[in-house]
Amino acid sequence: MGVKRDFNRLVHYGPQTMAQPIESDPTIAPGPQGAPGGDTTHFGYRTVAEAEKAGMVREVFDAVAPKYDLMNDLMSAGIHRLWKGAMIDWLAPRAGQSIVDVAGGTGDIAFRMLERMGAAALPVTICDINAEMLNVGRNRAIDKGRLDGINWICGNAEALPFPDMSFDACTIAFGLRNVTHIDQAIAEAWRVLKPGGRWICLEFSKVLVPMLDKLYDAYSFRVLPWLGGVVAGDREAYRYLAESIRRFPDQKNLASRMEAAGFAQVKVRNLSGGIAAIHSGWRI
Numbered sequence: 125m126g127v128k129r130d131f132n133r134l135v136h137y138g139p140q141t142m143a144q145p146i147e148s149d150p151t152i153a154p155g156p157q158g159a160p161g162g163d164t165t166h167f168g169y170r171t172v173a174e175a176e177k178a179g180m181v182r183e184v185f186d187a188v189a190p191k192y193d194l195m196n197d198l199m200s201a202g203i204h205r206l207w208k209g210a211m212i213d214w215l216a217p218r219a220g221q222s223i224v225d226v227a228g229g230t231g232d233i234a235f236r237m238l239e240r241m242g243a244a245a246l247p248v249t250i251c252d253i254n255a256e257m258l259n260v261g262r263n264r265a266i267d268k269g270r271l272d273g274i275n276w277i278c279g280n281a282e283a284l285p286f287p288d289m290s291f292d293a294c295t296i297a298f299g300l301r302n303v304t305h306i307d308q309a310i311a312e313a314w315r316v317l318k319p320g321g322r323w324i325c326l327e328f329s330k331v332l333v334p335m336l337d338k339l340y341d342a343y344s345f346r347v348l349p350w351l352g353g354v355v356a357g358d359r360e361a362y363r364y365l366a367e368s369i370r371r372f373p374d375q376k377n378l379a380s381r382m383e384a385a386g387f388a389q390v391k392v393r394n395l396s397g398g399i400a401a402i403h404s405g406w407r408i
């Protein structure tokens with residue numbers, strides 16, 4: 125389009141930059157949340173040292189970033205758009221609200237919010253650990269002619285680079301299963317929300333429809349890695365995707381972890397028979 129590519133500034137926070145591995149971040153509390161025990165955690169079906177996971181996740185998204193949006197459409201036959209639409213519908217963002225989309229990647233959720241909120245919207249903040257995903261997102265924004273309205277922040281969901289009580293709403297879509305300590309990321313969402321603020325999480329979940337689970341298993345462990353190999357040139361990254369989905373807490377478990385973090389009025393909506401689910405909770 126002939127547009128200068130580095131128009132928007134990308135802000136790196138703290139040690140979680142591309143140059144310095146996130147695993148050395150002393151602000152991330154160690155802990156067993158979401159982990160099989162001790163100093164180990166899951167990376168898909170593999171057990172890895174906790175300190176290695178963030179770097180491994182970052183490598184996955186470095187590899188898939190250029191084809192991420194295309195792959196989302198291919199993998200889900202466009203259904204991820206409906207799920208994201210359902211998340212935004214439930215959140216119902218209004219102009220004047222301050223919102224952070226954590227693990228916002230290439231900006232899909234933020235673009236949708238801005239469209240919904242109209243011209244009077246405050247900038248939406250995107251915070252993602254992976255600078256490659258943010259770069260792809262910034263280029264998308266420029267191609268859409270959206271030269272302002274989004275703050276692109278490189279930071280970790282487990283140590284959000286924002287003061288307490290900064291936002292009216294905090295969202296995370298398909299990001300929570302990638303963090304090393306799920307409970308730490310939930311606690312951080314609660315911390316940065318203002319009282320009366322809301323957290324909404326869209327994530328793959330547990331399939332609740334008999335037979336659909338079998339079909340879905342076959343699709344995710346056979347078709348997805350093949351598609352990832354052909355389109356994105358990275359079969360392993362898409363095998364990780366399928367495995368990380370199976371490792372993620374089911375609807376009930378995630379809801380109780382939200383309550384344990386202090387969220388009130390926790391509610392869950394299943395999408396496509398539980399393939400994905402939206403969790404909503406309020407900081408009161």
Ligand SMILES: C[S@@+](CC[C@H](N)C(=O)[O-])C[C@H]1O[C@@H](n2cnc3c(N)ncnc32)[C@H](O)[C@@H]1O
Nearest residue numbers: 227228229252253254257280281297298299302
């Ligand atoms: C599957 S993508 C989802 C992107 C976007 N939310 C969407 O729905 O299209 C997962 C994103 O989570 C980010 N991510 C993984 N671990 C993270 C962490 N600890 N903190 C912040 N972002 C993280 C990845 O870099 C990637 O951009």
